[in-house]
Amino acid sequence: MDQKILEIDNLTVEFMTRNGSVTAVENVSFAVKKGETLGVIGESGSGKSVTSLALMRILDTNGKILSGELVYSGVDLKRASNAAMYDIRGREISMIFQNPRGSLNPVRKIGKQLEDVLCQHGLANKYNARKKAIDLLATVKIENPTARFNAYPHELSGGMCQRVVIAIALACQPRLLIADEPTTGLDVTTQKVILDLVKDLTTERGMSMILITHDLGLAANYCDRAIVMEQGKVVESGCIKNLFLNPNHPYTKKLIRATPNKSSQLNQLLPSESRSSCTSYLEGSHQSASFNHKRREPKNQRPLLYIDRLTKEFPIRNQIFRLPSLMSFGKRPKEVQQVFRAVDNLSMKINYGESVGLVGESGCGKSTTSAMIMRLVDSTEGWIEFDGTDIGSVPAKHFARSPIRSKLQMVFQDPTDCLNPRFTARQSISDPIIVLGSLNSKRSLDKRVDHLADLVGLPKKLLERFPHQLSGGQKARVGIARAIALDPKLLILDEPTAALDVSVQAVVLNLLQELKCELDMSYLFISHDLNVVRLLCDRVMVMQSGRILEEGETGKVMVEPAQSYTRDLINAIPHPPELVPQ
Amino acid sequence: MMYPQSRVGTVVRRLGQALPVLFGVILATFVLTRALPGDPAAFFAGPAADEKSIAEIRKALGLDRPLPEQFLVYLRDLSRGELGTSISTGQPVSEELIRRLPASLELTFLALLISMIIAVPLGILAAINPGKLIDHICRILTTAGVSLPTFFTGLGLVFIFYYILGWAPAPLGRLDFAYLPPPHVTGFYLIDGAFAAEWDTVYAALSQLMLPCVTLALFTLAPIARMTRASMIQVLSSDFIRTARAAGLTNYTVLIKYAFRNALLPLVTTLGMVFSFTLGANVLVEKVFAWPGIGSYAVEALVVADYAAVQGFVLSMAIIFLILNLIIDILYTFIDPRIELGN
DSSP states (O other): OOOEEEEEEEEEEEEEETTEEEEEEEEEEEEEETTOEEEEEOOTTSSHHHHHHHHHTOOOTTEEEEEEEEEETTEETTTSOHHHHHHHBTTTEEEEOSSTTTTSOTTSOHHHHHHHHHHHTTSOOTTTHHHHHHHHHHHTTOSSHHHHTTOOGGGSOHHHHHHHHHHHHHTTOOSEEEEESTTTTSOHHHHHHHHHHHHHHHHHTTOEEEEEESOHHHHHHHOSEEEEEETTEEEEEEEHHHHHHSOOSHHHHHHHHHSOOTTOOGGGGSOGGGTHHHHHHHHHHHHHHHHHHHHHTTTOOSOSEEEEEEEEEEEEOOGGGOOOHHHHTTTSOOOOOEEEEEEEEEEEEEOTTOEEEEEOOTTSSHHHHHHHHTTSSOOSEEEEEETTEEOTTSOHHHHTTSGGGGGEEEEOSOTTTTSOTTSOHHHHHHHHHHHHOOOOSHHHHHHHHHHHHHHHTOOGGGGGSOGGGSOHHHHHHHHHHHHHTTOOSEEEEESTTTTSOHHHHHHHHHHHHHHHHHHTOEEEEEESOHHHHHHHOSEEEEEETTEEEEEEEHHHHHHSOSSHHHHHHHHHSOOOOOOOOO | OOOHHHHHHHHHHHHHHHHHHHHHHHHHHHHHHHHSSOOHHHHHHOTTOOHHHHHHHHHHHTTTSOHHHHHHHHHHHHHTTOOOBOTTTOSBHHHHHHHHHHHHHHHHHHHHHHHHHHHHHHHHHHHHSTTSHHHHHHHHHHHHHHHSOHHHHHHHHIIIIIIISOOSOOSSSSSOTTSOOOOOSSSOHHHHHHHTTOHHHHHHHHHHHHHHHHHHHHHHHHHHHHHHHHHHHHHHTSHHHHHHHHTTOOHHIIIIIIIIHHHHHHHHHHHHHHHHHHHHHTHHHHHHTTOOOHHHHHHHHHHTTOHHHHHHHHHHHHHHHHHHHHHHHHHHHHHOTTOOTTO
């Protein structure tokens, strides 16, 4: 059992870039035993993926293994011939990646992609490949595999695509599986199903696995041992339990602290030294929130946002009925208008100074809801009232010019994609002020942007930088500064931390909490991560298939959910072991 | 989901949508040709004519009538399938176009074929070896291809291969004087010759075609090679290529079955554009090689304000472009299952 299947010794990988060489991985050593699951934990840029690509010898052309030994079952991977590597990849060691849909060839039927791998490694010929591919699809629990054989990746959900990727990875019965962030970007429930599937299949076949992840909860639930990587180096390794209960390295401690668990508080996520500045806000937060609430109540009987029976339907156009009108001559029956209800009779309200979480899996209609509140899409039916004004009846295309528009702002999921790559941070932040604000002079505009940068904790010297010159956390700050530039009353946060590392997420969540108190805003926080929602929101709504399934105080919903769906969602979250308070 | 009916239906609808476009083209060319300086009646009458005879000719040609009326007459002729008569050659425009169009098409098709055979592999090789020797060769070749004007490369090739080496036949049209054109079927000499099994004629036509084709191919090489390289580089960096490599697929499978198939889409778009501008703009090549194509026909007609010929040329080009775009859109749906026609 203690037989080592893979040994990496002092691996160093360098990338040649325009600005000289960059060491991505430095003196990394670890071993994987037969049948065990090793976690490789680290944040983006820690070199965890590069390590795996190096051992498969599929680094980009500018990457190079500088030194070190890579031995897989007695085979020297560093010196093996290219031909030998083709046999090892997929046959002996295989990989699963993040972004499952992108991992599949978009113009080839998924069954054919499975056949390619089977035939490549001589496990099938053209007569039995189809059958074997269908069997494999059944193994990864894809329903109706015969029909799915002919599907293209874009016709499948993300979770389905990941099953296909797993089927490809396991097609040739490899002995080592490398799963590189296999469930990032998938819903928590899908994540659980996928990882349970991988775990079952690998255990069944006695395979070893390397699970690369930034999520300590995942590592805790699925790994036997783990190594923690920071900036290309292994900083700590050991049995997963020890790692959590007695972390030695400060980085490990920081990561563990930043990962929200069932009982952690928002301010506990940050290292103690940087905590002081915001604890004052946080301690006062509940008071001030309730204070604001009371102060406002006599003046505003109505909530800040009031939504009544909001419905959005999208037509499903059927190809068969879309023959040209030229040919139909009115004889053809009227197109059967099928509709898909993305949002179904949804009612909700958000009070002044309140944070409300909207939780649900992808496709449940939460983004459509936020788009309707922002008046980016017209609703089919229903009433939206914001700050005492009916905005639901304003057509979406005119709302951009409405004076209320500045009081409603949004922070988006991907901090990179939501910024104009040709705008400096200053331009991005001042853009909404120029369009909707009343500051005319250049000087007052600059002053305002400087103030906003202060508010979100963005160093002023970074204001002249372009998005690609900023880190993920800094870009998130720019996105937030832009959203609060016009003193909005309601901020819609659409998974604002989903693309961020846990330690950055901790900082951004704290920043959002601070800003909320300071600027007296309400939040609608859209997320699939209940743990994060719990930290930031007073109230939570659970959404499924366009409806609100359950609603209540966050603490209550989390502890005793009324609906089984909510319970499933909560149970699917991989919790790290409870942290002993320090 | 894609149903064959919808594909047929969309083709019909797209052709229907093209009608207003065609009308716009007809109207614009009609107005533009008349806005140009130059009097066809004066040209037709010849240098010795006086005011009176010019006026008579103008009347005979119907050019004395008001423009809207002339336009209606033109539309009526078009609806009967008549493109009018060229005043400079005295031949019906449709006949001339039908005779000359295959010459231009044959030249363009073959040139593009040569161009693709060279440019696509070159672009792929450059994409897998960025910064290496083959990438630089690709860059030099494509830069040279676009920088050198076609009449210059054409003349250069004639000078070397006809005048100095004597390998190529005289650059005087589609066939040497010693040969008769093959019986007319498609108008493409290579194809008609093959139908008639006149292999000598096919060979002769091919040797006439070679130099102008290479000239055009050099020019069209650049966009095709550059686009192949760019889209291959982009596709090769995508996640599914990494997955394919990690699954142990060989280089050939990864490059051709996985990467190239995905890189085809922008390539087909480029090809369509290149084809369009080559067909319209190869007039210089036609001039250098005395090629009886439509490009040179149109320019000659334009110089003498030969309304019917210019209008006929523009209209036929517009129809070709519309059909070409439709074909490209249909090709998209075969290349990429995510694309549906008519959206």
